[in-house]
Amino acid sequence: MEPSSALFLNAVVSGLLLAGFYAAVAVGISISFGMLDVVNIAHPGFIILGSYTALIVHRWLGWDPILLSVVLSPLFFLLGMVLYRVYYVAFEKRGQESLRGLAFFFGILFITEVVLILIYGVDYQLVKTAYSETVWKLGPIDFPLRLLVPCIVSVAMVVGIQIFFNRTFFGRAVLAVAQDQLALRIMGVDPVRIKEFAFALSIATAGVAGAFLIVIQPVQPSIGREFIGLAFAICVLGGLGSLYGTLAGAVILGIAESFTSTYFGPSWAPAVSFGLLLLALAFRPAGLFGR
């Protein structure tokens, strides 16, 4: 194979692998922000909490951090339920969710970071798994497992959640709460309970995304903030509230980043990604899969 075609194919594969991670980071925001109208700016904090939880339990039991994150996701789910209850009682119920709710989640973000610093210090942490340094090769194309494993689990997670939303009563209720809470109430469903469930699900995805992150790169307590802009861009590009849209947005921005880095220079990658976002919004203001 010609070197240039190998470069092209590797750029495609790198973009897709990156997209898998980005989708995992963005899916929770798509649920909370896109479906529930809860501006959970603390989402990166929970991602980092997921990283440290995976790290600590991995050191304790020696299990794979990504497997651990799936096993421990009910804990994050419970954390999300508690957090939503507090948010609902303190802000949403009183109609003060817009600005004060935003401040609440900012506070949660800072508290999470400070607690992690106090307990684990500020040094960078990384988990080395059995496959961290393994690269599968298909001809000239490289598949580093530290990116491939998170990508596969991430796609399974996003598709699984979307299937759950489409095919179960509870899932359809989550989709309905995004559209018309009053109609849902008339049908005898408590929208607060549905939102609590969906918000908890979004926090559970953050825990899993955190485990991906600490397998991919070194982590310190405030590193999550670096992803918030990109995660929101993916959600908006894909269409708020659409999980397949989130996946599509992640693929577009992942491939755009990979191609820009390969062919034009990596410093242009953010400009190209956000340029694509602006272009897409000019033609489809609701995002690619938005209604």
Next chain:
Amino acid sequence: MDFPKRRWLSRTALAAVALGLAGWIASAAAQEIKIGCGMALTGGLAANGKAALISMEIWAEDVNARGGLLGRKVRLICYDDQTNPATVPGIYSKLLDVDKVDLVVSGYGTNLIAPAMPIVMQRGLMFMTLFGLDVNSKFKYDRYFQIMPAGPDPAVDWSRGFFDIAGQLNPKPTTIALVGADAEYPWAALAGARFHAQRAGLKIVYDKTYPPNTVDYSPIVRAIQATNPDLVFVASYPPDTAGMVRAANEIGLKTRMFGGGMVGTQFAAFKTQLGPLLNGVVNYEFWTPENAGKLPYVSKFLVKYQQRAAKEKVDPLGYYLPPYSYAMMEVVEQAIEATKGLDQKKLAEYIHANEFVTVVGAIRFAKNGEWSKGRAMSVQYGGIKSNDLSEFQKPGINTILWPAEFKTGDLKAPFK
């Protein structure tokens, strides 16, 4: 004596005691020498910032145990700059106007030193700085001093070792790729590398920067590989250093020398996380177990530092920044003792004119406030077999290639 009168007397006595105590505290505080700084205690550079602050605290404890400076106790007042340059001017304004500090020193790193310069210059302060690369080339401030041993022409001297070693390769290299993060330090380091490349007649086949929040570095390394360079010079901060080293190993980057200006491989966290992936990398170090005998005071300091670092959960080795942040404060201490005061002009003049004996050895400053002679070593990592910390605590895995006075071996090329 009736009861109300007794109560009145006891209250008066209590108030007098309280006033006396407050006066004593105020007078003690007024007698303290207050030294202020911003420091990265959270954010991307916090691991180093916290280690630097621990060293400064050790220095303050040592000085106070000796009776203080000019007979006055020393107190450090440091605020978290969050590794965010935007916070720095506000921190230094508060230190000077609210805390009324007597002296200021810088936080850690080029990005956090540059924003403090305008306010420091406006107030005419002597400014000791911690690991800024070539900051004063833009400000040309005569009271600026910098403790990292980069050399009198820091941007150029920084990569001198890498290019001197590359020049000894046979056959001589003809092409080079330059890559670094979009930030102050990498820009300065890359500018120096460009100077060396042009002087050596090397063709620059790749010269690009990347955003600091990049997740996957393999497209960058593949783009570099496509240009087939003889040398790859990388100027990176800790997370991207890890990303670049991992990507270079995953792809099997074929080049003769790789590294140069990567921040991160000097700390325990990254040494242990990368482990054998570091083999073959050529990078800078300031102290390694291999040259411990030539810098004996560093070893003594490290014993003290490492005890504290374990408690504070920061770099358990401390080979990189901690000895130099201690040395920075020693320079300030010696200048104050010699000038017998806190006059900023006299302090700056004294530091320019004299040599200082510190834990990192003797230091003399050049006219621009940098070390008059650089002492950054170029080291090639090799023979690392595990990710265990103990492997990095004993000699054997660092081959010091440059400068000649510390040299322990020759370069092994190619990189992989």
